[in-house]
Amino acid sequence: MTMIIRGGTVVNADRAFRADVMTFGDKIVAVGENLEAPHSARVIDAHGQYVMPGGIDTHTHMNLPFMGTVTQDDFFTGTAAGLAGGTTTIMDFVIPSPQQSLLEAFHTWRGWAQKAAGDYTFHVAVTWWDDSVREEMGILVRDHGVNSFKHFMAYKNAIMADDETLVNSFRRALELGAIPTVHAENGELVFQLQQDLLRRGLTGPSSHPLSRPPAVEAEAANRAITIAGVLNTPLYIVHVSCAESLEAIARARANGQRVYGEALAGHLVIDDSVYRSADPEFAAGHVMSPPFRSKHHQAALWHGLQAGNLHTTATDHCTFCAAQKAAGKDDFTKIPNGCGGVEERMAVVWDAGVNTGRLTPSEFVRVTSANAAQIFNMYPRKGVIAVGSDADIVVWDPEGTRTISAKTQHAKGGFNVFEGRTVRGIPSTTMAAGKVVFDRGVLMAEEGAGRYVERPAFVPVSAKS
Ligand SMILES: C[C@@H](CNC(N)=O)C(=O)O
Ligand SMILES: [Zn+2]
Ligand SMILES: [Zn+2]
Ligand SMILES: [Zn+2]
Numbered sequence: 001m002t003m004i005i006r007g008g009t010v011v012n013a014d015r016a017f018r019a020d021v022m023t024f025g026d027k028i029v030a031v032g033e034n035l036e037a038p039h040s041a042r043v044i045d046a047h048g049q050y051v052m053p054g055g056i057d058t059h060t061h062m063n064l065p066f067m068g069t070v071t072q073d074d075f076f077t078g079t080a081a082g083l084a085g086g087t088t089t090i091m092d093f094v095i096p097s098p099q100q101s102l103l104e105a106f107h108t109w110r111g112w113a114q115k116a117a118g119d120y121t122f123h124v125a126v127t128w129w130d131d132s133v134r135e136e137m138g139i140l141v142r143d144h145g146v147n148s149f150k151h152f153m154a155y156k157n158a159i160m161a162d163d164e165t166l167v168n169s170f171r172r173a174l175e176l177g178a179i180p181t182v183h184a185e186n187g188e189l190v191f192q193l194q195q196d197l198l199r200r201g202l203t204g205p206s207s208h209p210l211s212r213p214p215a216v217e218a219e220a221a222n223r224a225i226t227i228a229g230v231l232n233t234p235l236y237i238v239h240v241s242c243a244e245s246l247e248a249i250a251r252a253r254a255n256g257q258r259v260y261g262e263a264l265a266g267h268l269v270i271d272d273s274v275y276r277s278a279d280p281e282f283a284a285g286h287v288m289s290p291p292f293r294s295k296h297h298q299a300a301l302w303h304g305l306q307a308g309n310l311h312t313t314a315t316d317h318c319t320f321c322a323a324q325k326a327a328g329k330d331d332f333t334k335i336p337n338g339c340g341g342v343e344e345r346m347a348v349v350w351d352a353g354v355n356t357g358r359l360t361p362s363e364f365v366r367v368t369s370a371n372a373a374q375i376f377n378m379y380p381r382k383g384v385i386a387v388g389s390d391a392d393i394v395v396w397d398p399e400g401t402r403t404i405s406a407k408t409q410h411a412k413g414g415f416n417v418f419e420g421r422t423v424r425g426i427p428s429t430t431m432a433a434g435k436v437v438f439d440r441g442v443l444m445a446e447e448g449a450g451r452y453v454e455r456p457a458f459v460p461v462s463a464k465s
Contacts, residue, residue: 001025003434004037005395008046010385011361012053013370021051023391026433031387044429044436046395052365053383054088054392054432055346056372058262059238059314062092063112067336068327072319072412078342079118080445081411082317083437085343086394086427089119089382089453090317091372093150095159098128102136106144116450118432119392121378123181125150129165134172141176145454147377148236149173153220154185154289166227174233177457179375181236184220184245185212185290194333205283206275207332209291217290218244225252225259234258236375239316241267241290243300250309260375261310263301263367265345266417268313269352271295274417284325285415287335288316302358311371313349315341319413339417344404346394348418350425354398377455391434400426410443 005021010031022030022037037043062078064071073081075092082090092113096105102124113120124140126133126149140146149169151161161169166182173180193211197203202210221237225248228235240246240261252259272294274286286292304310318338328335341348346368353359359367373383380389401424406416430438437445 001434002038002041003044003431004035004041005044005046005051005393008049008051008395010051011365012384013362013366016361021385021393023431023434026391028385028387028389028391031385044395049428050361050396050398051385052394052396053369053385054394054430055086055368056089056091056382057082057087057314057317057342057345058091058312058372058376059264059316060090060092060342061316061318061338062090064095064318066318066338067334069320069324069336071338072321073317075113075116075120076447077410077412078317079116079120079450080443081343081409083118083430083432083445084410084443086346086396086430087118087342088392088394088430088432089121090342091121091123091376093125094122095125096127098159102126102133103139106140110452113450113452115447117437117445117447118450119453120450121453121455122146123148123150125152125159126165126169127152127159127161129168134168137169137172138176141178141457145456147178147455147457148181149178150181150183152183153224154183154187154190156187156191160187166224167231170227170231170233174231177459179234179236179458180228181238182220182224183239184217184224184237186216186219189216189219198331198333203331205280205287205332205335208287208335209272209275212289212291214242214244214293214297217242218248221245222248225249225257228259229257236260236262238262239264239267239290239314240301240304240310241293242297246300246304246309250307253309261304262312262314263305263310264314264316265341265348266315266339267292268298268301269348270417271298280329281322281325284328284335285322286339286417287325287332287337288318288339289337305367306358311367311375313345313367315345317342317411319411321413322415340411340413340415341417343409343411344418347402347423347426348421351423355424377458378453391431393431394427395429396425397428398425400424400428402426
């Protein structure tokens, strides 16, 4: 099936230019002005609109068993919601329990993801260490297209990685040409601050941010950066939420260290006043880690994106409904951590980034798609409108508006942290693997149409000779 997207302005990370885009099957086959197309081609009118690479969300958790329950969105509903928002690839996480085989967990997650409507790939978490973990990391890189390994420095007594695991795993990742990534919070400090708050009877959701102050995040970010520096490995820090972590990243990068940072759309526009709401259900709905921060930290994150010390935007989409969140109504440490956003990310970043002049359209593409594709070695298959690239394309209406609400969202969970926010700049059409999956408000996601995206290891040049 040939499709021709006519009359739009193509926006890649490097430039924006007037061009038609023609696709055949799941690939882009031509980009240029006034393209000749077969009469049978389906025409998509993009006049007055931008034609951009499909979004890549570097951080989601569909179907995640966590804190005694399972997220509301599975791989179908979660990827379908992403397609409705212009995100055509998600990067999710395989999270083995301590002592569980990484390979066994990988195959379990692969099974869950069969129903995905959009493309997906996995970071694999290293939650424990012995020689078998070392061996299986090699198999995952060599045979299964994994090139990133996640480490939770938080979640003591659950999936927290201690320094022995961090150092061994970082070293192994370097050997394999894979990149280590971290959830940077000092899990011991969080645990003890939580116990202090509970002992004082401060059991409500407003205690959540008090147990995870910025310094608790920055300590772990600094530690991960130091370990990576000593071992000479690259490092990707997920959901950077505070100025102090950003300072650590900026310092490391200024010293030539290869450190990347990720900002969540929620952290960019929502502040910590949500935890002081008189409605505990509303406050609990915003419990995620790291917590939403003050506007001071939000400003720092925007500066980080503009300065090139933050590279990607993501969501950490990890949805729980009110009944699930209520597990912690008498003890905030039992509130399942996580919020949604996979559908709203691109419109929120466009509205708060491009409409305010913080980001150009090309910089928007850089932080919503291209950088993710390059950092995780999916470029130019993903992250660019170019001949030979996947036909993952979002036609973007810069004047279209939408008021975000749980009532109209496609994700499950019945709650939306962006509730009531009106955004200007929304997808009018999303194409995934050459198929129109979202068009003028109508979602046509197909269960199982999504593909697992293998990501080759980064092979040192010397090894090629
Ligand atoms: C478990 C997962 C989702 N939950 C969260 N961020 O609060 C994460 O920590 O990234
Ligand atoms: Zn995390
Ligand atoms: Zn996460
Ligand atoms: Zn429920």
